[in-house]
Amino acid sequence: MFTDEINTRFCDTDALGHINNTMIPRWFEGARDHIFKMFTPDLDISQWRLILAKIDVNFHAQIYYGKPIELRTFIGRIGGSSFDVYQELWQNDTKCASGTAVLVHFCYQAQRPESIPADIKAEMEKHLYVAE
Amino acid sequence: MFTDEINTRFCDTDALGHINNTMIPRWFEGARDHIFKMFTPDLDISQWRLILAKIDVNFHAQIYYGKPIELRTFIGRIGGSSFDVYQELWQNDTKCASGTAVLVHFCYQAQRPESIPADIKAEMEKHLYVAE
Amino acid sequence: MFTDEINTRFCDTDALGHINNTMIPRWFEGARDHIFKMFTPDLDISQWRLILAKIDVNFHAQIYYGKPIELRTFIGRIGGSSFDVYQELWQNDTKCASGTAVLVHFCYQAQRPESIPADIKAEMEKHLYVAE
Amino acid sequence: MFTDEINTRFCDTDALGHINNTMIPRWFEGARDHIFKMFTPDLDISQWRLILAKIDVNFHAQIYYGKPIELRTFIGRIGGSSFDVYQELWQNDTKCASGTAVLVHFCYQAQRPESIPADIKAEMEKHLYVAE
Numbered sequence: 001m002f003t004d005e006i007n008t009r010f011c012d013t014d015a016l017g018h019i020n021n022t023m024i025p026r027w028f029e030g031a032r033d034h035i036f037k038m039f040t041p042d043l044d045i046s047q048w049r050l051i052l053a054k055i056d057v058n059f060h061a062q063i064y065y066g067k068p069i070e071l072r073t074f075i076g077r078i079g080g081s082s083f084d085v086y087q088e089l090w091q092n093d094t095k096c097a098s099g100t101a102v103l104v105h106f107c108y109q110a111q112r113p114e115s116i117p118a119d120i121k122a123e124m125e126k127h128l129y130v131a132e
Numbered sequence: 133m134f135t136d137e138i139n140t141r142f143c144d145t146d147a148l149g150h151i152n153n154t155m156i157p158r159w160f161e162g163a164r165d166h167i168f169k170m171f172t173p174d175l176d177i178s179q180w181r182l183i184l185a186k187i188d189v190n191f192h193a194q195i196y197y198g199k200p201i202e203l204r205t206f207i208g209r210i211g212g213s214s215f216d217v218y219q220e221l222w223q224n225d226t227k228c229a230s231g232t233a234v235l236v237h238f239c240y241q242a243q244r245p246e247s248i249p250a251d252i253k254a255e256m257e258k259h260l261y262v263a264e
Numbered sequence: 265m266f267t268d269e270i271n272t273r274f275c276d277t278d279a280l281g282h283i284n285n286t287m288i289p290r291w292f293e294g295a296r297d298h299i300f301k302m303f304t305p306d307l308d309i310s311q312w313r314l315i316l317a318k319i320d321v322n323f324h325a326q327i328y329y330g331k332p333i334e335l336r337t338f339i340g341r342i343g344g345s346s347f348d349v350y351q352e353l354w355q356n357d358t359k360c361a362s363g364t365a366v367l368v369h370f371c372y373q374a375q376r377p378e379s380i381p382a383d384i385k386a387e388m389e390k391h392l393y394v395a396e
Numbered sequence: 397m398f399t400d401e402i403n404t405r406f407c408d409t410d411a412l413g414h415i416n417n418t419m420i421p422r423w424f425e426g427a428r429d430h431i432f433k434m435f436t437p438d439l440d441i442s443q444w445r446l447i448l449a450k451i452d453v454n455f456h457a458q459i460y461y462g463k464p465i466e467l468r469t470f471i472g473r474i475g476g477s478s479f480d481v482y483q484e485l486w487q488n489d490t491k492c493a494s495g496t497a498v499l500v501h502f503c504y505q506a507q508r509p510e511s512i513p514a515d516i517k518a519e520m521e522k523h524l525y526v527a528e
Contacts, residue, residue, distance in 0.1 A: 006402070009426035011286045015177040015277035015329060017441060021184050022161055022275045025154045030405035033462075043462035045147045045413060052153050056188035065279060066429075066439035138270070141294035143418045147409035147461060149309060154407045162273035165330075175330035177281060197411060198297075198307035279441045285448050286421045293418055309411040316417050320452035 001127060002034040002073040008065045019063035024097050025055060028087045031071040032101065035085055038120050039105065049114075051106040053082065057099035063091055074129035078121055081105045081113035086129045133259060134166040134205040140197045151195035156229050157187060160219045163203040164233065167217055170252050171237065181246075183238040185214065189231035195223055206261035210253055213237045213245035218261045265391060266298040266337040272329045283327035288361050289319060292351045295335040296365065299349055302384050303369065313378075315370040317346065321363035327355055338393035342385055345369045345377035350393045397523060398430040398469040404461045415459035420493050421451060424483045427467040428497065431481050434516050435501065445510075447502040449478065453495035459487055470525035474517055477501045477509035482525045 006027065014020035039049045063069065069091045076086030082104045089097040105116045116124075138159065146152035171181045195201065201223045208218030214236045221229040237248045248256075270291065278284035303313045327333065333355045340350030346368045353361040369380045380388075402423065410416035435445045459465065465487045472482030478500045485493040501512045512520075 004403075007400075007426065007429070009422065010429070010432070011278060011284045011422050011425050013279035013284075013441075014275060015279065015281045016180060017279045020275045020277075021187070022154075022157045025157050026405065026407050029154055029407050030403065033403070033406070036406070045409075045461070048148060052191055054188065054190045055153070056186065058186045059184055065441070136271075139268075139294065139297070141290065142297070142300070143290050143293050143410060143416045145309075145411035145416075146407060147411065147413045149411045152407045152409075158273065158275050161275050162271065165271070165274070168274070177277075177329070197309070280444060285451070286418075286425055289418045289421050312412060316455055318452065318454050319417070320450065322450050323448055 001129075002031065004031050004071045004073070005068050006030075006071065007068050008063065010065060013065045019065065021057070021059060024057050024059075024063075024089060024099065027069070027071055027089065028055070028057070028073075028099055028101065031073045031087060032085055032103075034073055035075075035103070038123050048108065049105060051104045052101060053104050054102040055099060057097055059097050061094050061096040063089065063096045067091055069096075073127075075124045075127045076100055076129050078116065078124050078128075081115055083116065083124065133261075134163065136163050136203040136205070137200050138162075138203065139200055140195065142197060145197045151197065153189070153191060156189050156191075156195075156221060156231065159201070159203055159221065160187075160189070160205075160231055160233065163205045163219060164217055164235075166205055167207075167235070170255050180240065181237060183236045184233060185236050186234040187231060189229055191229050193226050193228040195221065195228045199223055201228075205259075207256045207259045208232055208261050210248065210256050210260075213247055215248065215256065265393075266295065268295050268335040268337070269332050270294075270335065271332050272327065274329060277329045283329065285321070285323060288321050288323075288327075288353060288363065291333070291335055291353065292319070292321070292337075292363055292365065295337045295351060296349055296367075298337055299339075299367070302387050312372065313369060315368045316365060317368050318366040319363060321361055323361050325358050325360040327353065327360045331355055333360075337391075339388045339391045340364055340393050342380065342388050342392075345379055347380065347388065397525075398427065400427050400467045400469070401464050402426075402467065403464050404459065406461060409461045415461065417453070417455060420453050420455075420459075420485060420495065423465070423467060423485065424451070424453070424469075424495055424497065427469045427483060428481055428499075430469055431471075431499070434519050444504065445501060447500045448497060449500050450498040451495060453493055455493050457490050457492040459485065459492045463487055465492075469523075471520045471523045472496055472525050474512065474520050474524075477511055479512065479520065 072088040074086045076084035085101045144155045204220040206218045208216035217233045336352040338350045340348035349365045408419045468484040470482045472480035481497045
């Protein structure tokens, strides 16, 4: 598990008084840096090797402005060329949102998926999500 | 089906040269105004009656800056108090993204779900998604 | 003057119930497409010739969700290599925000400013802001 | 001076390969929490006492994805009811952006500006910007 603590911002709220739902995909993408670095350690975009196939987000509880949030990032599934990143957003000891991003190891030159290298799979296995 | 045509913006792109994935939940939320108006015709936030339970987005093809996009919004499912909004994003005659938002008719005073009124259900049925 | 009409979105609001101020730089950048096209007609990013030096935004009145807004884009000043884009945001016949962006005609290969070509200057002059 | 260190995100970049300019107003607003707390210590929005009159941002150097940035927040000017917040964004020992936000102490009930209380002025003076 990777964890990141961030602050919410006034501009992240919406007129219902809480954090707007569209912020969660942004925060989850930010926390996927830990995963991006497995494929491109220096985050050099000219060496990018991943493509995003799908995201989902489940909203469990309101998220509030003015209190820090914690992002928890796991590997949810390891396939041949694709894998799942499972993430949770916690605030005040409450799991407020969770979601999965399906990523594909992709060769931009050849424009096709490629197998995830064994050393990266081994690294991923250290961060596999185990349901409580 | 409701349709909206919008322009992409330079600030919607990312370093891979295309539209960033986190814009799609924003655009889809914007296009759900058609659905919000079924419950709150003047979009008065003090009379808001919906809560978002889940979203998913599938990314089918790259989306480009500098060309308009079309958002297509349908009702995907009508339940007792919850329902699905199914949406597609088209550009250059290509379906680039699609996704579903699960919404719940919610009473903010009582803090609980409520049945979708029959007249709104009838309106929703006019916009049901029919797979080709 | 160039004009664009766009809809505000629920996710553009903040907890005070109005449109959040950080949306205005995004909308103004979007409306600067008219100016970007003077330098790069097909908006091909590999041929980009502009750099942003400064922005300012003045907030005159609240902007509301649920009503369209109109963006008005003018040329505010034409210099040697730099120029000003002056923009206004109107809603309900009220000027709600205005601002200036200072742009520089820039050669990314040579990494230095370049004079604005005469034909572009002539085009700009058609859109000069004239105070009422 | 208040300082905040944050990470840039992939979704903060644009097609030119750097951080998009429209992120800076968001980051600067986030860092103004230190100032908001002088007026509303618990950031309770129903007790909000500030209104934003103007922002400007100067762009000095490119900001890169994959490296942390530091936000420095100062008081730039203390007036009767209005004041300036001056902010800088640093990355890799380089001042990449700077800007000023003009805020007004505002009574939302009476809908008019109010004098900044003496105790808040005293607190502000501890954070006054002094040019090097």
